[in-house]
Amino acid sequence: MKYALLAYNPSAADQRDSIPPEIGEALARPNVTSWMRLQPAESATTLSRREGTTLLTDGPFVDSKEYLAGLIVVEAANLDEALDFAAELEGLARSGSTIEVRPILEDG
Amino acid sequence: MASGPLEEVFREEWGRVLATLVGYLGDIELAEEAAQEAFAAAAERWPRDGQPANPVGWLITTARNRAIDRIRRDRAFAERAEQLARELAERPEEAMDETTLFPDERLELIFTCCHPALGLDAQVALTLRALGGLSTEEIARAFLVPFETMSKRLSRAKHKVRDAVIPFAVPSDERLPDRLDAVLAVVYLIFNQGWGDGRVDLAGESIRLGRALAQLMPDEPEPQALLALMLLNDSRRAARFVNGELVLLDEQDRSLWNQAQIDEGREWLEQAIARDGNGPYVIQAAIADLHLEDPRDWGEIAVLYGTLAELTRSPVVEMNRAVALAEIEGPEAALELIDQLPLDDYRYFHSTRADFLRRLGRNEEARAAYGRALALTQAEPERRFLEARLLELRPRSDADWDEFWTSTLDDLEDRPS
Numbered sequence: 299m300k301y302a303l304l305a306y307n308p309s310a311a312d313q314r315d316s317i318p319p320e321i322g323e324a325l326a327r328p329n330v331t332s333w334m335r336l337q338p339a340e341s342a343t344t345l346s347r348r349e350g351t352t353l354l355t356d357g358p359f360v361d362s363k364e365y366l367a368g369l370i371v372v373e374a375a376n377l378d379e380a381l382d383f384a385a386e387l388e389g390l391a392r393s394g395s396t397i398e399v400r401p402i403l404e405d406g
Numbered sequence: 407m408a409s410g411p412l413e414e415v416f417r418e419e420w421g422r423v424l425a426t427l428v429g430y431l432g433d434i435e436l437a438e439e440a441a442q443e444a445f446a447a448a449a450e451r452w453p454r455d456g457q458p459a460n461p462v463g464w465l466i467t468t469a470r471n472r473a474i475d476r477i478r479r480d481r482a483f484a485e486r487a488e489q490l491a492r493e494l495a496e497r498p499e500e501a502m503d504e505t506t507l508f509p510d511e512r513l514e515l516i517f518t519c520c521h522p523a524l525g526l527d528a529q530v531a532l533t534l535r536a537l538g539g540l541s542t543e544e545i546a547r548a549f550l551v552p553f554e555t556m557s558k559r560l561s562r563a564k565h566k567v568r569d570a571v572i573p574f575a576v577p578s579d580e581r582l583p584d585r586l587d588a589v590l591a592v593v594y595l596i597f598n599q600g601w602g603d604g605r606v607d608l609a610g611e612s613i614r615l616g617r618a619l620a621q622l623m624p625d626e627p628e629p630q631a632l633l634a635l636m637l638l639n640d641s642r643r644a645a646r647f648v649n650g651e652l653v654l655l656d657e658q659d660r661s662l663w664n665q666a667q668i669d670e671g672r673e674w675l676e677q678a679i680a681r682d683g684n685g686p687y688v689i690q691a692a693i694a695d696l697h698l699e700d701p702r703d704w705g706e707i708a709v710l711y712g713t714l715a716e717l718t719r720s721p722v723v724e725m726n727r728a729v730a731l732a733e734i735e736g737p738e739a740a741l742e743l744i745d746q747l748p749l750d751d752y753r754y755f756h757s758t759r760a761d762f763l764r765r766l767g768r769n770e771e772a773r774a775a776y777g778r779a780l781a782l783t784q785a786e787p788e789r790r791f792l793e794a795r796l797l798e799l800r801p802r803s804d805a806d807w808d809e810f811w812t813s814t815l816d817d818l819e820d821r822p823s
Contacts, residue, residue, distance in 0.1 A: 376573040401570045
């Protein structure tokens, strides 16, 4: 079973900081399928389809105090395992960070 | 569902049958449909052919076969059917028939239903549906929400259990204390939902769940204490309402108390204490026990509420300590304590405060407080009780009016200008 861990950071945080070594160690484990960090939300461009035309907007889709900062895909036996890993990362992250855990829809 | 022996089997065994099926199928919705079909088949066949020697085994086996048939018919489930067939082939020793003695997996199911990844509303509804076998309509009625709302809540919860793979297991030792707290909170919430207006079905249901938990976790004191607490409080049920009107403990007819329930409650409490239980449910059950004595030992009750307040940091517990304090030191000291508590949205806060004010003769303030309690209360018997108290405090004679005006003028003078 695969889960996506969507990591949100407070807007004030600087996304370009280097990854703390403990988090780097956790991300290197075999249960982590892949992960990525995103450039700050201000670099986003949003497309939306409205009445047959596509609209471009400067900025993220949802404007909020927190923004999507990264995505981690993990392999876990069940939700508890995925939540444990997310809680471990959350414990290492800066305060104010939030992780949303979502099961990944797999074919079949 | 018809009443009679089958109804009894349904009440007693629904949770067990469903738990085994969820463990087997990994899908509450599918398990539920299959279990319903099996119970319907039983309703048709048992009166004709007689009840099988192992009713639970019969129901599980029948339901499992129906579920496999359904999966095979449904192409979307083709892969799952193959997987199930493969699993069954890999574990031939687990092949089932009607004579199989299935292990009781209700504990696994209740930990699934009360998983913290589900909202509290969903945990409560799912527990009542899956373990208690209550219908969506019954649960909706009990929680005063529209059928559609409850139906959506339940299916959303069932889908999350399946799609997010919420485990069907008793949590590991390090996780158990927190997760058990969540389970006990759900059971106690169900009990309290039935307490306010004397709804028999929910109190009975929560005691049934509590008894199952206490029996399935014989080494844990808190489930035993919760069961004791519910039994001791529920023992006064017949005396709490006379002709639909709420009767306070001191005015209750003690001969209406259920002595068998009191005895059972005390036995469970003793067992919990013998296992060194000193958690919040042990203390609450001990308090409930003290409340049954005549006269009540308010000093001891206040001490226990103090311990409980330290443990839980709950303002509601502090409020209850104030009630005990009112009996020892008088309503003035109790009012002083209660007025510091942040419980403005809690109906019992205002009714308790109103009672202290009434006893102090501050009738006008008492009326205002009863009014606040009334505005926050939905249960009809409690509403009628509060309305009766309000009526008692209504100024009637000239002397009452004099008192009314004096206290109102005092009030105005007290106010900073």
